[in-house]
Amino acid sequence: MTDAPSSPAADPWWKGAVIYQIYPRSFADSNGDGVGDLVGITRHLDYVAALGVDGIWLSPFFTSPMADFGYDVADYEDVDPIFGTLADFDALIARAHALGLKVVIDQVYAHTSDQHAWFADSRADRTNPRADWYVWADAKPEGSPPNNWQSVFGGAAWTWDARRRQYYMHNFLKEQPQLNVHLEAVQSALCDTARFWLDRGVDGFRLDAINFAMHDPALADNPPAPDDGTPRTRPFDFQLHVHNQGHADIPRFLERLRAVLDTYPGERFTVAEVGGADSDREMKLFTRGDDRLNSAYGFELLYTPALTPRAVADAIGRWPGHAGEGWPSWAFENHDVPRAPTRWSDAADHDAFVRMKMLLLLCLRGNAFLYYGEELGLPQVTIAYEDLQDPEAIANWPLTLSRDGARTPMPWRADERYAGFSTAKPWLPVGHDHPALAVDRQEGDEHSLLHLTRHLLHIRKDSVALTRGDLRVVEASDTILAIERTAPGERLLCVFNMRREPTHWAPADAERWRIAERVNQVGDWTFGGFGACIAEAD
Template identity: 65%
Template sequence: MSLIETAPVQRDSTAAQTSASHGPVPWWKGAAIYQIYPRSFQDSNGDGVGDLAGITRRLHHVARLGVDAIWISPFFTSPMRDFGYDVADYCGVDPVFGTMADFDALVAHAHALGLKVIIDQVYAHTSDLHPWFAESRSDRGNHKADWYVWHDPREDGTPPCNWQSVFGGPAWTWDARRRQYYMHTFLKEQPQLNMHNPAVQDAVLDAARFWLERGVDGFRLDALNHAMHDPLLRDNPPAPADGRIRTRPFDFQLKTYSQSHPGMVPFIERLRTLCNQFGAIHTVAEIGGDHPQIDRRAYTSGNDRLNSAYGFDFLYAPALTAQFVAETLDRWELAADETGGWPSWAFENHDAPRAVSRWSAPEHRDAFARVKMALLMALRGNVILYQGEELGLLQDEIAFEHLQDPEAIANWPLTLSRDGARTPLPWENSPFGAFTTSEPWLPLSADNLARAVAVQESDPASLLHFTREVLSLRNASAALRHGALIGCNAEGSLLSFEREEGSERVLCLFNLSPETLALDGCEGEILLAVNGATRSALPGYGALWLSA
């Protein structure tokens, strides 16, 4: 018997691939992308850690959802100090995840199922075990001496400026071999690449070319606005008090000089030129920071930069309200202006707490998970679905002794562990969830095991089946997939907007509270009714999609 599960997959999104106003639409515009965190998707060899062969085995589940692409978080050679985001070889597969042959088989199987493959690229830093850094730190005169950000200390021996690390403490570590400090925005084991150096740019673009030649269809660009610094090393100014509890020195500064350098734009144009040589390659940047919209627009404007970007608007939001959604969409100026690029949206990912736990009370979780999914799939832009979101997985509580996340360990107990969103995907309600045959790298909770794929597969009323339904509706509708967003309004807990493409219009209504809302009586064919919604009333967490 084959180890690859191959249940029939029927996907037809051709109705959404032509725009009435712009002609043919590239595959990625309006796409639904499923994020796979490889350590936690499926273990194929019983070592308790997910791997590439496991992803290949379970890809039919992803294809049946109706998504267009998968994004695979880092699987590259790494000492795993930050679980793959500390890359020691941009063109290698870490043995914990398998081999290059496993990756090639994964790409081939994904393409056979009609799925595009997007992988991470990490250009802000490498591992301190990368051969580039070993050479760079050996002395001040070697070939790669300026491939990383090095600087002499101040006269009193302190770091050259006041920049702070995301994970706590100064963004500078002393290295005795060079008698200099090196910069690291994240862990000290993640030294900062000097992306001002054309040779460094050439090297990372060569790595991108390597994966393009192996058949990948796009890149998710990690922490891209952290990848270039102010060469003058000017001190960051203090951040004004905003009422938030500050758990890290990083939060006490405005990152005026340590990130968002305008020199990233010419590099982005070089990357886009490379991708264009391989056809319809999708590029999407992760953009965080105090003013992310400035970078998102700069990195995606016009036709010679990135296709899309997303930030942490929803990922760290403490509540999902109609007003907050309307304000967030308005920041992209969705109604009229496409010069700032095409947005991407995520409610969950490997760095953020599970949205169902974050945004709803326990008694409302099932209803809320449905309205959240309907809202995500109605947004203008690409949507990113994190593994397990289709099951309504909860944020797991991880005991300190089981923590793996270096940020959580360093800032315990004031930083919410990212591990709680990284626990293995439960395929069955069994001790290890059919994820592995031995102790998994992070524990699975009873609550999430009860939401396993097999459990929901047998229940036609489950969130899994609902997710397939809304994705099917989105794929069949040009208006929902890539049409304009018109008239976004928030009235109390009622959020409303229209999606329009040519003569097709879809009115979308969402009640983001547990209380029933009366409607005046909406006209049009009901395309989707969530949690008992009707034309005259939206129950708590009800939603309607209407053909307007």
């Protein structure tokens, strides 16, 4: 039994919202240094608002040596000079709010940069006030690391530090030492960080890799992962990560953080990024009830090898809407995975596929995250080895499609050098096929994906069934996904042919339905390749 949708007036702004992710390095360069910045973002907020989204999510722009491009934070409460100043951020907030856009920013609470002042203090000796703010451990008698934990980016999750004559832990790069979030003082410092940005007017946080925030203090070895036939490119893949992440005390910290947000007026939004084999349980745990996070998203649909009806039905079926359950969020693209058209379709199917995919994302129950350029249908860019910036891609070359290929510059104007992103050579190359998909080209084509995206966002915003209604899977075959979205006084049937071959499918009560919106070729319940529709109950 699912909860009945509440009335729109009673719902917080974020419930059913569409949020546009901006990767600051790659969105717009205002000062000609080849790197995007906050002023560049502010100058293009009118474009974002015109899409019809509810808010923006900014990937990290904090002070950082950029070992992991901002996810290694050296100062939680300042802007890295490459992106601008705190005054630039304040101007961005003001302009976004004037346009009716909410602003969500990343918070990275599992680790900092090794250049952070906290880590400088912690590594100085074993007795200073911040000595235990990070995860330190003695070597084994023969000098090896304390246990078998492995880093996501390759190699042991431990690095020797001669100052303390101990190992420090890092789930990611060695330049990203693990915070000891078990410690109340660390939690207090992180809550103070949240207050700093809330005081500046942000409307919420995306919590990066939050299931990595706490470890097993006993430092027990992780057990080996069973071999399921999936290719393993990293030592990390050979383990079940039951001790280096997902600790049972994480929800208590999230409750403490939520209490901070609840002291601010209005509805502040929190969404967790949760990856890994146990992500479904952890997402539910982190969002349970009214005193933890509002929402969470995992990687089921980001990492699925093919976008199929059954894959989507399985993912959405894990969020049935039971009482006390959190609210889901969905993304098909972000800064950590290759662009969806390249992952899931052939070049010949690109145009039809991206149109179907956009309608599908906006018909799911939950929040939708749109990644910058997704509204243009940008494909993945192939980055030559010598141009790679991403440390994971460099370490795993050539076995992974690099994250760099999804982080390339936004193409604004087709006929300008560097597609209007910058007047200087960008930090990553512009995709050779991206200028043809540039904003100015699509603005001039009423049949473009950009125009369709605006139209579909308008439809979604006007529909209680699509934004906050119940969802029921009607069909999930090899070809067809059909879902019903309902709210008091509104009943919609959303049907997607998720293959290139035409097909016929009709609901059992077809006479009761009227097709109201079509994407690609859709006739009388006959669907061309990647054809999709929304039907209304008569």
